[in-house]
Amino acid sequence: MDVFNLLPFFPTPYPDELLYSILARYHRLSQNSSIKQTMVDLFGTNNATAVIGFPNRLGRLVEQFPPGTGYTAFMLITNHSLLPLFSPFLPIARVEEVENAMISNHDGMGIAMKVGVMPNKIPMQNFLRYCPICLQQDEDHFGEMYWHRSHQIAGIHVCYKHNAYLIRAEQTELIGFNKQYFQMPADTFTRNIQLNDSLDLHFMLAKQAHWLVNNKIHSPGLDILYEKYVALLDKNGYLTVKGTVKANDLLNAFKCTYGEEFLSDMYSNLDFGSQDTWLHKLVRSPRRAQHPIRHLLLMHFLGITPEHFF
Numbered sequence: 001m002d003v004f005n006l007l008p009f010f011p012t013p014y015p016d017e018l019l020y021s022i023l024a025r026y027h028r029l030s031q032n033s034s035i036k037q038t039m040v041d042l043f044g045t046n047n048a049t050a051v052i053g054f055p056n057r058l059g060r061l062v063e064q065f066p067p068g069t070g071y072t073a074f075m076l077i078t079n080h081s082l083l084p085l086f087s088p089f090l091p092i093a094r095v096e097e098v099e100n101a102m103i104s105n106h107d108g109m110g111i112a113m114k115v116g117v118m119p120n121k122i123p124m125q126n127f128l129r130y131c132p133i134c135l136q137q138d139e140d141h142f143g144e145m146y147w148h149r150s151h152q153i154a155g156i157h158v159c160y161k162h163n164a165y166l167i168r169a170e171q172t173e174l175i176g177f178n179k180q181y182f183q184m185p186a187d188t189f190t191r192n193i194q195l196n197d198s199l200d201l202h203f204m205l206a207k208q209a210h211w212l213v214n215n216k217i218h219s220p221g222l223d224i225l226y227e228k229y230v231a232l233l234d235k236n237g238y239l240t241v242k243g244t245v246k247a248n249d250l251l252n253a254f255k256c257t258y259g260e261e262f263l264s265d266m267y268s269n270l271d272f273g274s275q276d277t278w279l280h281k282l283v284r285s286p287r288r289a290q291h292p293i294r295h296l297l298l299m300h301f302l303g304i305t306p307e308h309f310f
């Protein structure tokens with residue numbers, strides 16, 4: 001049964017707030033006695049599921065916003081989903097395809113495939129994480145806690161603002177009942193702050209990923225990305241006179257720069273015996289999109305920040 005009623009209200013989103021979090025606040029403020037009622041309110045059906053990175057059914061959601069809200073599906077995608085992190089590295093036509101899938105009621109798994117997350121071996125986060133310092137500051141400043149989207153990126157382990165290790169809220173894992181539930185951060189969540197004691201790669205990546213997700217970078221297309229990398233490889237001495245990539249030299253230097261443990265933390269190990277690692281693929285004429293974290297690793301290795309790259 002499809003129920004269509006304008007929502008009585010919709011919470012004003014906070015900075016860097018994940019859509020999941022806004023919907024969790026709606027559920028709490030609505031005082032609905034059941035989550036099923038909230039699902040019907042929001043999506044017109046109780047079959048909708050909770051999604052972290054690439055939410056869908058957004059067209060239907062915004063059609064029900066109360067007059068004067070001014071929010072469009074594109075605004076929700078741009079400001080409150082993880083797609084802006086991935087868009088700069090996708091084929092141009094794919095970005096539009098994914099946006100359309102998020103606006104329609106396309107299934108979540110299919111969207112992840114389109115984004116290219118699935119074949120990359122960098123897992124989709126299936127649970128929510130938080131920074132204990134942000135949690136406290138949000139509570140002090142806004143009077144409530146919320147989920148930040150920059151804390152939900154696979155491969156990012158510290159807060160972009162505080163360099164504190166992100167804490168995994170196990171109870172939010174999207175399995176069983178949680179698949180159709182939106183949870184707020186709870187007062188009982190541990191506030192133990194564990195600072196990352198060196199200003200290292202984790203903090204740099206966290207800040208760069210946060211920059212990407214908040215700066216509406218349009219995809220230049222895979223061919224232009226490739227051309228930019230070739231020019232940087234040349235500048236850094238990784239091209240032969242004939243213009244081919246010195247893959248072994250690159251792989252060796254890359255491993256020396258990052259170390260195996262760090263690459264493993266990034267779900268991006270490199271197998272020395274292979275001529276077909278993700279790094280080989282990244283510096284070859286592109287056939288398919290790669291995970292943004294891997295692009296950030298390559299950019300840093302080649303001595304450029306995303307601000308200067310794009």
Ligand SMILES: [Zn+2]
Pocket residue numbers: 131132133134135159160161162163164
């Ligand atoms: Zn923080």
